[in-house]
Amino acid sequence: MGSMDKTKNYKIRDIEVTSFVAFDKLVQEPTGETRRHVRVESTCPSKRWGHRTEASVYSCPDPWPDFEALFEKFRSEAADALVKHELGLSPDGTAFPYLGVRVGGKTGKSVNTIGLVDLASPTRVSMDLVEMLDLLPNGRWWIDQDSASKQAFALREAEIVFDPFILTMDVLPTQMGLPCIIGGDFVQRAIGENQDLLQQFLLPDYVRALKDVAKAKKHCVLIAGKYGEERDRLFSLKQAMKERGYTGLILDEFPDIEEQSLTEKFVTFASIARFVVVDDSAPAGHIAELEICSERRFTTVLLRPNGKGSTFVQADIADDVHFIKVFEYSDPSRIGEVLGTALDWAEAVVTQRAENLNRKYNWRSPIKIMK
Secondary structure, eight states, X not given: OOOOOSEEEEEETTEEEEEEEEEEEEEEOTTSOEEEEEEEEEEEEETTTEEEEEEEEEEEESSOTTHHHHHHHHHHHHHHHHHHHHHTSSOOOOSOOOEEEEEEOTTSOEEEEEEEEETTSOOEEEHHHHHHTTOOEEEEEEEOTTSTTOOEEEEEEEEEEETTEEEEEXXXXXXXXXXXXXXXXXXXXHHHTOHHHHHHHHSOHHHHHHHHHHHHTTTEEEEESOOGXXXXXXXXXXXXXXXXXXXXXXXXXXXXXXTOOHHHHHHHHHHHSSEEEEEOSSOSTHHHHHHHHHHHTOOEEEEEETTOOSOGGXXXXXXXXXXXXXXXXXXXXXXXXXXXXXXXXXXXXXXXXXXXXXXXXXXXXXXXXOO
């Protein structure tokens, strides 16, 4: 493999940038090709953030004769982009603009890969994937209207999975570095089967946000507890909820909104969740979050090993209220069974609450409820 400095410093527009190689590894691709992937983290002082860090990945075949020169160009451009973002000379981009896609063919072969959306393009698949998946011509053609010769290209048939959409598409084989481009034809067909998606796109941000909250309220559950060495417990709860049709939300899986404190972040997620599940097996920040659940009357499941909470200060927090309930368990391996009973209880409480509020607020009706 070509070599490089693990750490390198640049000075760009009077700003010091440190470029650090976080990993450098060889990966055997499904095509049999060996590729080298190098992750670079560029960091500089920041007035707004204290420090600003951006990561990028350089990928090339291995061996690659021009690696040193090309990697240095990539690395310096990443440092320059970081400085432009810090100075406001270019807008901050998304951390990872690619989308997860699965591409498959009639032979049964498929591969999980990445792609981008380009509404002005037909759906495209790289020639490498076409060959690997044995995507054969299907007798249909794509005409390049932009070329003087109106050149025709043989289309292939592929199954494109772009969650939650699964469509069998005519795809255009293309020599390109990206594995897949989701084109306007895919989006048009997806929207054609889900007209509400187009309506969602055209709505103002605040209306779209409110509609999304209404949808989240039907299936999302906020999971609170101790992170770190206890985080596996929270993930196990999330998996158990998935089996029952719920989407578990763990706060540290989501980026912060910079105008919000951690308390406000919890309130935001608890407000969009159907209810809250708290793992009270070890003291952590959820102690304060449980107080919020009590004050805001969020429907809350409290899971306690052997009935003993993480602090006696909150030993009675579920007493004399109908929206918080303690569920005890003695065997951690059977917590899924207890969780099932707890979810049934929470679902019944939320359903009853909705019915009560619908009757109490006499202006409500099926056509005046956010959906």
